[in-house]
Amino acid sequence: MLGTVFETGEPWVTPVWFAFRDHVRFHWVSSPTAKHSLNLAARPQVAISIFDSSVPVGGAQAVSMKGMAEELTGEELQRGIDVFDRASRSDNGRGWELDEIRGESLLRLYRATVSEHWVLIKGRDPERGSGVDRSEQVSLG
Known part of the structure; x- marks a missing residue:
C-alpha cells in the first residue's frame, strides 16, 4: 500500500x-x-506498507516504511525501468520499455526512496512479544 497526502492534508x-x-x-x-501521483507532485512524502494479504488473519509478516517519492525522468528513467522490467518479467511475465512510460504514454514511472523501516512484531513473538502486536523500527545499515 502506498500512502500519500492531498494538498489539503x-x-x-x-x-x-x-x-x-x-x-x-x-x-x-x-x-x-491518479490521485496518488497528483499528491506526489505537490507533496513527495510517502508511507508504504507491505504485507501478504493472502494468509489467514494473524499470520502475515509486515513492513512499514516512510520516505520521499518522485516521478523519474532523464537518466534515472532508464535505470528505473530496468529494475521495474526485470521484476515484472519475473513476477508476471510482462516486460516494460521506455516508450510505455514517457512522451505521449498514459503512464509514468515513480520511485520511492525509503529512509525509515518498521517491522511488525507479533504479540506472541517468543523473544520480542509484548502481548499485543506492535511495530519496531529497524536499521538496514
Whole structure:
C-alpha cells in the first residue's frame, strides 16, 4: 500500500504493484492523473506498507516504511525501468520499455526512496512479544 497526502492534508492510501532492487528504492508505474501521483507532485512524502494479504488473519509478516517519492525522468528513467522490467518479467511475465512510460504514454514511472523501516512484531513473538502486536523500527545499515 502506498500512502500519500492531498494538498489539503488529507491522507490517501492505494495499492500499487512495485519492484525493488534493494529495500530502499521502490519503483511502480501509474497514471500521472491518479490521485496518488497528483499528491506526489505537490507533496513527495510517502508511507508504504507491505504485507501478504493472502494468509489467514494473524499470520502475515509486515513492513512499514516512510520516505520521499518522485516521478523519474532523464537518466534515472532508464535505470528505473530496468529494475521495474526485470521484476515484472519475473513476477508476471510482462516486460516494460521506455516508450510505455514517457512522451505521449498514459503512464509514468515513480520511485520511492525509503529512509525509515518498521517491522511488525507479533504479540506472541517468543523473544520480542509484548502481548499485543506492535511495530519496531529497524536499521538496514
